Amino acid sequence: PASDPALVERARVAKERLGDRLFVLGHHYQRDEVIQFADVTGDSFKLAREAAARPGAEYIVFCGVHFMAESADILTADSQKVVLPDLAAGCSMADMATFDQVEECWEVLEDAGADRVVPITYMNSSADIKAFCGRNGGAVCTSSNAERALTWAFEQGQQVLFLPDQHLGRNTAVLELGLSLDDCVVYNPHRPNGGLTDEQLKNAKMILWQGHCSVHGRFSPAAVDEFRERIPGVNILVHPECRHEVVTKADFVGSTEYIIRTVREAPEGSAWAIGTELNLVKRLAGMFPGKSVSFLDKTVCFCSTMNRIDLPHLVWALESLADGKVVNQITVDPETTHWAKVALDRMLALP
Numbered sequence: 001p002a003s004d005p006a007l008v009e010r011a012r013v014a015k016e017r018l019g020d021r022l023f024v025l026g027h028h029y030q031r032d033e034v035i036q037f038a039d040v041t042g043d044s045f046k047l048a049r050e051a052a053a054r055p056g057a058e059y060i061v062f063c064g065v066h067f068m069a070e071s072a073d074i075l076t077a078d079s080q081k082v083v084l085p086d087l088a089a090g091c092s093m094a095d096m097a098t099f100d101q102v103e104e105c106w107e108v109l110e111d112a113g114a115d116r117v118v119p120i121t122y123m124n125s126s127a128d129i130k131a132f133c134g135r136n137g138g139a140v141c142t143s144s145n146a147e148r149a150l151t152w153a154f155e156q157g158q159q160v161l162f163l164p165d166q167h168l169g170r171n172t173a174v175l176e177l178g179l180s181l182d183d184c185v186v187y188n189p190h191r192p193n194g195g196l197t198d199e200q201l202k203n204a205k206m207i208l209w210q211g212h213c214s215v216h217g218r219f220s221p222a223a224v225d226e227f228r229e230r231i232p233g234v235n236i237l238v239h240p241e242c243r244h245e246v247v248t249k250a251d252f253v254g255s256t257e258y259i260i261r262t263v264r265e266a267p268e269g270s271a272w273a274i275g276t277e278l279n280l281v282k283r284l285a286g287m288f289p290g291k292s293v294s295f296l297d298k299t300v301c302f303c304s305t306m307n308r309i310d311l312p313h314l315v316w317a318l319e320s321l322a323d324g325k326v327v328n329q330i331t332v333d334p335e336t337t338h339w340a341k342v343a344l345d346r347m348l349a350l351p
């Protein structure tokens with residue numbers, strides 16, 4: 001079993017053998033059995049910065065999903081090796097925007113007469129989508145800086161193509177920048193012209209890619225109502241990947257790092273219903289026993305790809321590295337790295 005004490009001991013020993021040559025990053029959605037071995041935990045923004053700030057580590061073991069490991073490879077020196085303990089740990093949202101589809105969309109926009117469009121991609125996207133943004137005057141954003149990234153984008157141009165999460169794009173544009181829902185259109189990559197008229201493509205301020213997170217998409221406005229009825233005074237705290245109808249009903253909205261901070265700073269005895277991945281919500285409930293922390297859904301909803309990184313995979317990766325064998329290395333080619341780094345650096349330079 002994953003919680004086998006023998007595996008815990010093997011991970012500890014392998015880590016000790018690697019010493020300072022190793023740096024382990026863990027996203028907040030990782031299992032507890034894995035997170036206990038992370039040198040740093042964080043949301044995707046914090047982890048990108050941490051990866052960039054460890055030039056001394058020969059191996060970065062990334063306990064998270066594929067696009068995060070790619071970003072770490074882009075932001076670290078050539079000599080540093082980034083390892084993802086299970087290569088099947090992808091992200092279904094990132095997979096919803098392929099490079100060819102985005103190139104086609106760019107042509108569709110050009111043919112429709114849209115000019116001064118700035119492409120912004122959520123961190124949850126492949127390296128070649130980030131590179132596309134870098135090459136075309138755009139940037140990356142995460143859930144902790146989407147507002148600043150969009151403000152920046154509207155200083156550079158008149159329209160934004162937001163990839164691949166329509167919900168983060170819409171929620172940020174409407175709730176943070178004060179745009180209206182009518183300012184946003186959804187581009188469907190599976191339909192001719194994205195399913196939009198040339199007028200819409202030319203005039204919409206926000207062109208939202210039709211992508212979403214299947215984990216956060218499950219939270220419903222009805223669940224918010226039920227919680228409010230059941231627990232008077234409950235605080236509803238959700239991630240901005242949730243649907244707009246859910247986010248508008250919530251009391252607090254923010255990245256995983258923000259969610260943790262908010263619950264940590266809340267008074268003892270307060271009640272929270274949280275709309276984000278279940279590993280994190282369970283961990284918060286354990287960390288703050290004096291506060292009531294519930295999951296904002298009746299069903300169990302882990303991110304299945306985050307969960308692929310389990311203790312056996314971590315032990316295998318660490319022991320292989322300690323034996324001098326680099327496994328599951330994530331590498332991004334130099335051309336993609338160059339342009340993706342341009343987009344990531346624009347994000348890291350945001351005020």
Ligand code: 13P
Pocket residue numbers: 042043044045091124142143144213241254255256257
């Ligand atoms: P953050 O880490 O930016 O909050 O994003 C959550 C997420 O879905 C990562 O895949």
Ligand code: SF4
Pocket residue numbers: 065090091092093094124213214215216277303304305306
């Ligand atoms: Fe992707 Fe959603 Fe999982 Fe995050 S929670 S890695 S966005 S599928």
